Amino acid sequence: AQKITQTQPGxxxxxxxxxxxxxxxxxxxxxxxxxxxxxPSSGEMIFLIYQGSYDEQNATEGRYSLNxxxxxxxxxxxxxxxxxxxxxxxxxxxRLYTGGFKTIFGAGTRLFVKA
Amino acid sequence: xxxxxxxxxxxxxxxxxxxxxxxxxxxxxxxxxxxxQDPGMGLxxxxxxxxxxxxxxxxxxxxxxxxxxxxxxxxxxxLSAAPSQTSVYFCASSYGRGGTDTQYFGPGTRLTVx
Numbered sequence: 013a014q015k016i017t018q019t020q021p022g023x024x025x026x027x028x029x030x031x032x033x034x035x036x037x038x039x040x041x042x043x044x045x046x047x048x049x050x051x052p053s054s055g056e057m058i059f060l061i062y063q064g065s066y067d068e069q070n071a072t073e074g075r076y077s078l079n080x081x082x083x084x085x086x087x088x089x090x091x092x093x094x095x096x097x098x099x100x101x102x103x104x105x106x107r108l109y110t111g112g113f114k115t116i117f118g119a120g121t122r123l124f125v126k127a
Numbered sequence: 128x129x130x131x132x133x134x135x136x137x138x139x140x141x142x143x144x145x146x147x148x149x150x151x152x153x154x155x156x157x158x159x160x161x162x163x164q165d166p167g168m169g170l171x172x173x174x175x176x177x178x179x180x181x182x183x184x185x186x187x188x189x190x191x192x193x194x195x196x197x198x199x200x201x202x203x204x205x206l207s208a209a210p211s212q213t214s215v216y217f218c219a220s221s222y223g224r225g226g227t228d229t230q231y232f233g234p235g236t237r238l239t240v241x
Binding site: 016045047049055056057059062103105107114115116117118119120 | 160162167168169170171172175185186215217219228229230231232234235
């Protein structure tokens with residue numbers, strides 16, 4: 013079954029520290045894309061970072077990096093130097109390119125950044 | 128550049144009423160999708176479209192219809208609203224497959240069915 017699992021319903025991190033949000037995925041497809049989105053309390057979905065299944069290097073975007081371990085089927089998001097504005101819901105998602113055009117989302121992790 | 132727009136932002140319906148949620152994008156994206164987000168859950172795909180005239184079902188299509196007559200617009204129709212359809216609805220679009228293929232989301236429509 014194609015599935016995204018985020019096992020941490022909530023996480024706390026001290027301001028200026030790094031935090032890792034876990035994501036594992038399940039698919040038998042060889043070609044797929046992995047995404048992380050941020051959803052602040054205002055409700056909009058903000059794209060953070062993308063990793064293609066054939067990309068050998070881990071993706072980075074500013075303070076965000078994606079720790080991609082293909083054999084383990086994990087795509088963890090690392091946020092360095094946390095800021096108070098990072099407090100939000102974070103969703104991991106997988107885009108599949110065969111059998112249609114579908115994106116599957118995990119249930120999300122709520123991150124709380126403490127001052 | 129407006130990106131992805133959705134109207135209305137909020138809507139209250141009575142059980143059995145029908146309505147259309149509007150979605151438009153001005154980025155010339157081929158791919159468009161509708162999702163619903165229920166409290167404490169991620170997004171679930173309702174319907175999607177890979178281009179004008181082509182639509183397909185996602186995970187939770189029952190009770191919803193879509194059509195795609197133009198590249199820009201992708202309306203979602205609720206045929207006979209039920210309380211189980213109370214949710215936040217997001218429309219998204221993306222350019223195409225491969226590369227970063229990022230989905231851009233609209234601001235959402237919060238729907239309550241009484």
